[in-house]
Amino acid sequence: MEEKNLNENKINQEETIFDINEELPEVKQIEYAIQIKDLYKSYGKKDVLKGLNVNVKKGEVYGFIGKNGIGKSTTIDCIVGLKDYDSGEILILDTDNKKDPLKAKNLIGYVPSEPVTYEMMSGNEYLQFVASSYGMIQSSFNNNYNFLIKKFGMSPKDMDRKIREYSHGMKQKVCLMASLIHNPKVWILDEPTVGLDIMVYEVLLRMIKEFAVHGRTVFITSHNIELVSKVCDRVAIINDGKIETLLDFKKEPLKRRDLSKIFFKIYREEE
């Protein structure tokens, strides 16, 4: 616990773009960053989400894990607006993502499971496109851009090259940078560690922690139990379209170590 506090202080002292001092008073009063209420989603006759309920508090790192094909990515797709859902409600900082999708999308930074970009663009052109789409002002963009390329170890020369010439890891870095360039309130990461080298993996861990320390929220799905147990404050294990177990590591810190055991127990019992 003491070690964590020390880390948080260290992060606080460093230069960051995630400072949340400018937050509006009405946003400060909101308790949950993401609220999913009775979410149903099916593909044809196959029901994937069967009344899913999730409450992600502001400023926490929330892990969302489960076996393959169980609905983790579908949940994320519904949150970020990639997929329409059959019924239910999704609120991003109290904004309904169906009633006011543009406002909800503005609050989110999203990292897809596979790096998806416009590959014919250079890294710079792509970030310029994303920043322009979010209506950023020039000074904030310059500030965030310089911070992010430094954090992710991308040289200006790399950023000038076409994305199609990048390695998988570099493409993933560009996706991570694009998801943070507009300084989102909620960062949603779908399997972010696939293809990342160990150095970037470490940077990502620090960024997730730093992001949450400054009062922002992280929602993360991953097969990487080690990552989830290291960075998450709470972890939900999804099974049969609903939350099967919710673990709160702040209340029960020892459960961090047992996460993989709990995970396997749930699915073994089912089998």
Add this chain to the structure above:
Amino acid sequence: MVFDLVRKETLLHDTSSYKYKWQKYLLRAIKTIFIGLFIALECFIFLALNEKIDEYSSYGIFDFLILFLFIMFIVSIVNSLFVLRKLLFDKKDSSILLPLPISSGEIIFSKLFYLFFEQVLLNLCISTPLLICFGATRELVPYFYVFSLVYPLMMSLITTSISLTFVVPFEYLYNFLKKYDIAQFVLASMVVILLCFAYKYVLDLFLTALNDSSFGGVFSSDFVNGLHNISVFLVPISNILDVIVNGGNALSAVSIYLGMLVVFFIIGINLSSYFYNKMNKLDYYKTSSARKKQKEIKVLSVSKALIKKEFVMLFKDNSYIFSYTGLLIMMPFLSFVVINSLNSIIYDNLRIYAVYFPELINGLNLALILVFISVINANASLSVSREEKAIQIVKYLPIDPFKQMAIKLIAPISLSSASLLISEIVLISTSTINWYIFLVSLLLGLALIVFTNVFGILVDMHDKNSNIKYKLSYLTSLISIVYPLFILVLHFLFSFVSCPVALIYILEILITGGLLAPLFIKINTRIRRLFNLMEVN
């Protein structure tokens, strides 16, 4: 091992997948019928030319045969260069093959075998029938027919060796072009202009032949003598055929053929085995040292950013540059040549029908302009499909769906409209069409461009595997053909009942408006609904 690798290449390049066996056999039967029809047509043209040429050329068709085979030889080299580049420098393929205990020599040989057989088949379908026709008309001895069958093997060997020699520089050039968009655009424009000239040349020949009602104008003595003088230099084809047909100097022909074969193979094998490893292992194109001056990245307005993205996607998609954009550049030229020649054909041969249909030529001109612009535009608005996986980005960015789709339409609509306007200006300035046709075709053409693009994007927003999309795509293509035909019929009908010319055009505009307008009712809501339903994976 080499044969296993050849088998792998054959399997990899058999892209057809069938649910039932009968589909496979049906497709093969259709392919065979088409090849048979092509060979029959080729032989028919050759024999028809053979009869005509004797009237105008004292040298007979022999020079033309050399020319045809040489053109085929060049086409084979270019074709095999593209195929071999893809075979040798396929990153996925080399990432599987390089870790395996196979030498690069074996890999290259397996790919050469595959290429060789493909070339043999191509030559058997195109060159052998010509040689057999030639032999039959000259009543040559039986060994000539054996030579006709051996010829594809000989030529495929040499085309394979030449392409092997040039494949490495070609790969460097290809990657250079890939890196610099401006170079790509310049090359695409040059290719289109060259195609235009080739097209113009062929059409000129066709028009001359039509005007002369014979081939006298085409095969002038200058042309025939020029071809005879040039044909000697078309090695190795001219030497080999000279030996076989005229009993020429065999030693010189064999020496030239074998000399070329050995030189190209030695250079090719050494170059390609050295660079195969180097290029595939080191990923050489990543080490570009081109240092650009760092510019500040300007944040744009949402609309500007979206427009920029659309144009980047349009001009950086190679296939799109060579199909849609290329066709748009060609359209003014194409419409001028075709409409001009059609007018002269009608004027010479169908003038009599103008008694019943005074608007015959104008109706055809209008329909042709609409056919060109609608066919070119039929698949122009695939802006959603062209996004491929990046459609995710379109969906999660906080931009109004209607704005996104409207901007997606700007690029194809503006490019097509510019092409239509230039075509119209060319046609009116050369007096090929009159002012009525200029104005009406411009108006109807613009309406058609907007309609096909808007309809296209609505179709494109459906799930790519859905039946609706499949059916609607057919409808898009159908509209592009049916609408100009409909206008043509309408024009003839009104003309037949002696309707005043101005009224015909007004009615056509009104009917078109009435037909196309329903698409735009509640378009905003429809786009938003489809956008929300558009599921991406």
